[in-house]
Amino acid sequence: MKRFFKIASAVLLLASSSIALNAQTNPADESWELAKKQAQTEKKLIFVDLYFTGCMPCAQMDKEVFPDPKVAAVLSKDFVTFKSDILKEEIGKKICMKYGVTGFPTFLLMNSDGKIIDIETGFQSVEQLTALLQKSKENAKKGIFKKYSPQIQEKEYPEFYAQAYLANKRNVSFETADAYLKTQPSLSAEVPFVIITGLRIGRQYDDFFLKNAKELYKDYGTASVTNHVFTILQRKKKEFEKTNDVAGFKKLLEEAKPLFSAEDWTKFEGILLKDFGVEKKTDNPYTLQK
Secondary structure, eight states: TTTTBBBOOOOOOOOOTTTTOOSSSSSSHHHHHHHHHHHHTTTTTEEEEEEEEEEEEHHHIIITTTTHHHHHHHHHHEEEEEEEEETTTTTHHHHHHHOOOOEOOOOOOOOTOEEEEEEEEEEHHHHHHHHHHHHHHHHHHHHHSSOSSSSSGGSOOOHHHHHHSSOOOOOOOOOHHHHHHHHHHHHTTTTHHHHHHHHBBBBGGGGHHHHHHHHHHHHHOOOHHHHHHHHHHHHHHHHHHHOOOHHHHHHHHHHGGGGSSSHHHHHHHHHHHHHTOOOOOOOOTTTTOO
């Protein structure tokens, strides 16, 4: 979901150049360890591509973007690349769990120690991807990283969340997630954050998320925060529609606007304001709300 619009991304809530990011030839977990060791040895960053067979924007990246000479040159020179099919490989599922991934393709940029530099989702043009790679290199040199811990520790996650990703048991009740979140000292910590965004927990946590969106954006990156903000605003739209308060809804949109690029916001705002007040029915079985 490059923020829902460039969001030419496949949303799957877990239901060829020389560096062409080919599928791993070794068992995936072993290949992941080898990729990290290679990055350390060669003093390179790591570029992770999470995809699944049948994902159209994923296939489009493989066909149009990764083979491009400009992209291939940067990836070959400065990155160790790792690609994982999140439906077939356990390491892909674990990485998705770690970062609360819900849209594909998702790209993780990290250093050899596992510190996240940036996370982006959805189809990226050659220009967008090369800019993302360049910015990531610059931030890594400056020591600017996101708040995620560097290692995947399965024991850190409650069983319901781990099973949602590792066993595709995503039918988690709001009460189950809510009971866990209420025990946490900070909803801004990594695990509560990925539970809220990864399972799209709503309503009771929407106001908290909007209020803290700028800080969460800084801590965890663009993709997860803006995608979840869009989901929240879709829910909020229904509330404002009940009283036909388009002015109030536009005010809320203005508060969220700084989180997005100017290009994205033009499309984003148009989608949210389209057919305001027109009765429609949308069912999302994966949105947890009380």
